[in-house]
Structures are given as structure tokens and as C-alpha cells.
Amino acid sequence: MGHPPACDGPAIAVSDLRMRYGDKDVLTGLDLEIEPGGVTALLGPNGAGKTTTIEILEGFRARSGGDVRVLGVDPVNGGEAWRAGLGIVLQEWRDNGKWKVRDLLRHFGEYYLPYADPWDADALLDLVGLTAQASQRVQTLSGGQRRRLDVALGIIGRPALLFLDEPTTGFDPHARREFHELIHRLTDLDGTTILLTTHDLDEAEKLAERILILAGGRIIADGSPDKLARSAATTAEIKWIQDGRLQIHATDDATDFVRQLLATDGGTVTDLEVHRASLEDAYLTLVAKFEAGEAETAVDAFKEVTT
Numbered sequence: 646m647g648h649p650p651a652c653d654g655p656a657i658a659v660s661d662l663r664m665r666y667g668d669k670d671v672l673t674g675l676d677l678e679i680e681p682g683g684v685t686a687l688l689g690p691n692g693a694g695k696t697t698t699i700e701i702l703e704g705f706r707a708r709s710g711g712d713v714r715v716l717g718v719d720p721v722n723g724g725e726a727w728r729a730g731l732g733i734v735l736q737e738w739r740d741n742g743k744w745k746v747r748d749l750l751r752h753f754g755e756y757y758l759p760y761a762d763p764w765d766a767d768a769l770l771d772l773v774g775l776t777a778q779a780s781q782r783v784q785t786l787s788g789g790q791r792r793r794l795d796v797a798l799g800i801i802g803r804p805a806l807l808f809l810d811e812p813t814t815g816f817d818p819h820a821r822r823e824f825h826e827l828i829h830r831l832t833d834l835d836g837t838t839i840l841l842t843t844h845d846l847d848e849a850e851k852l853a854e855r856i857l858i859l860a861g862g863r864i865i866a867d868g869s870p871d872k873l874a875r876s877a878a879t880t881a882e883i884k885w886i887q888d889g890r891l892q893i894h895a896t897d898d899a900t901d902f903v904r905q906l907l908a909t910d911g912g913t914v915t916d917l918e919v920h921r922a923s924l925e926d927a928y929l930t931l932v933a934k935f936e937a938g939e940a941e942t943a944v945d946a947f948k949e950v951t952t
């Protein structure tokens with residue numbers, strides 16, 4: 646027994662998902678399909694509806710309309726066995742402070758016994774890098790250690806699908822890098838499907854092979870970080886040093902420009918750098934276009950480079 650029963654089809658299948666709070670439409674027809682395995686990042690400005698979407702997928706929130714299947718089941722009807730297939734790491738929770746780390750993990754692991762073969766607490770502590778803290782009380786952990794414990798609690802039942810809501814908020818760069826390695830290990834080791842929300846574009850680029858951008862109540866862009874970055878601007882910035890002076894040039898054809906530069910410079914060019922638009926550039930451009938009412942232009946620009 647490894648994973649709890651997973652489905653054969655997509656891990657997540659959503660069509661025409663709608664959510665209205667009072668008279669405010671937050672989701673207005675969201676379509677989404679995620680195949681098992683890999684990391685998908687859900688991005689979007691504050692208030693776009695990321696948490697709402699994730700909560701609907703987790704079965705914590707009833708939707709206003711549309712069709713949703715998570716591990717083949719409508720979350721509204723998801724029973725305990727279905728829930729055991731999900732791992733959930735919420736934005737922040739501060740319970741269980743007096744528990745010792747290993748004891749808390751063992752305790753949580755027992756809940757999964759009817760459905761799955763949970764991680765052994767010590768093996769999991771090793772995986773998340775908390776072996777040295779095993780006998781400490783939870784309230785004495787640092788922020789980064791606490792977050793790693795949150796992840797351990799989220800994955801102890803070997804979920805087929807893991808939701809991470811802004812997992813590295815408040816991490817220092819070292820803790821962030823360790824966390825990213827942990828996420829890679831999870832997908833490599835267990836084939837876990839991961840859906841994460843983040844405001845950190847750099848993190849999305851490092852972790853996810855697929856990026857979804859939510860704005861105006863639906864997904865306005867969907868593709869790899871690389872393709873998304875290229876959608877924003879085809880212009881590259883080229884920097885180099887020549888005769889001891891920094892030179893900067895913007896061009897649509899970086900390869901051709903560099904070829905010509907090197908062919909004609911007589912060997913004096915050094916420190917050559919080609920800078921393409923980053924995912925952050927692409928994201929900000931897309932969302933700005935969207936908010937300026939140029940939704941279709943923004944989406945079309947993205948489609949051009951992804952199809």
C-alpha cells in the first residue's frame with residue numbers, strides 16, 4: 646500500500662467554475678485540467694481568487710457553479726478516503742505548539758492508516774531536514790523549520806495531490822532553497838502532483854513546469870515559465886564591455902546581433918550578456934494589459950508564442 650487510491654484520469658479537472666460572494670463574482674468560468682505528476686503554480690494579483698479556487702478544489706468551500714473533479718471525485722461529495730489522497734499546506738497555522746515534532750508527525754500519520762501507508766516519522770523528518778529538531782517542541786522551531794513541518798504534515802499520508810498555499814512566505818534565501826529541493830524530491834520520489842500558489846515569480850519559475858495566471862475570474866495564461874516569459878517581450882537586452890566601456894543594446898534578434906558584433910569587433914568584446922524578459926516581466930505585462938481592459942490582446946500575445 647503506497648498512495649491512497651488515485652484516479653486514472655486527470656488529477657484536477659475543472660470546467661466553467663464560478664464563484665460569487667454576495668453580489669461579487671470572483672470566478673467567472675474557470676477551466677483547468679492538470680494531469681498527474683509535476684508542479685503547477687497558480688499566480689494572480691491579490692484578490693484574484695487563488696485561495697477561493699484552491700479551497701473549492703480541497704472541498705472546503707462550496708462553489709456557485711461549474712463542474713469540478715479532484716482525483717476523479719466532486720469535492721462536494723469527497724469522503725474520508727478521498728480526503729486522505731490530498732495533502733494540504735495552508736498559508737499559516739500555529740496550533741500544536743506544545744507537541745514535540747516527532748510525536749506530532751506520528752499522531753497525524755495514524756489518521757491515514759485506514760487508507761494509506763503513511764511515512765515513517767523519522768524517514769519523513771530526514772526528508773524535510775528536521776532530524777535534529779525531532780524532540781523539540783513545535784513552538785521552539787524557527788519560521789523556516791515550522792514551514793517544513795507544515796509540509797511534512799501535509800505529505801505524511803503520501804498524498805497523490807498536494808496543495809501548497811504560498812509555501813515560502815517569510816523564508817530566508819537558504820530556507821527557500823532547501824524548501825525548493827524538498828519539492829523537487831517529492832515529485833521525483835513519489836510522483837506527487839503539486840499545485841501551489843505564490844506571489845514569488847522567481848519561485849514559480851524554479852519550481853513549476855506549468856504556470857497558470859488567474860485574473861478577472863478566469864485563467865488568462867497557461868504554459869511553461871519559459872514560454873510565458875517569451876510572450877511578454879521578444880526584445881532582448883545585450884550588454885558587453887568594449888574598449889573598457891559598458892555598451893547596452895536592445896534587439897529583436899539577439900543571435901544575429903551577437904554574431905555580427907563578434908564578427909566585427911576585432912576581439913575586444915568582453916563580458917557579453919544576453920538578458921531575455923523574465924517571468925516577472927511577462928507576468929506584470931500580462932496583468933497590466935488585463936487590468937487596462939486589454940484582456941484579449943494579453944491572452945492573444947501569450948497564445949502566439951505557445952501554439
Ligand SMILES: Nc1ncnc2c1ncn2[C@@H]1O[C@H](COP(=O)(O)OP(=O)(O)OP(=O)(O)O)[C@@H](O)[C@H]1O
Nearest residue numbers: 666667669671689690691692693694695696697698
Ligand atoms: N468568505 C468570503 N466572503 C466574501 N468575499 C470573499 C470571501 N473570501 C474571499 N472573498 C473575496 O473574494 C476575492 C478573492 O479572494 P481570494 O482570497 O480567493 O483571492 P487570492 O487570489 O487568494 O488573494 P491573495 O493573493 O490576496 O491571497 C477577494 O476580493 C476577497 O475579498
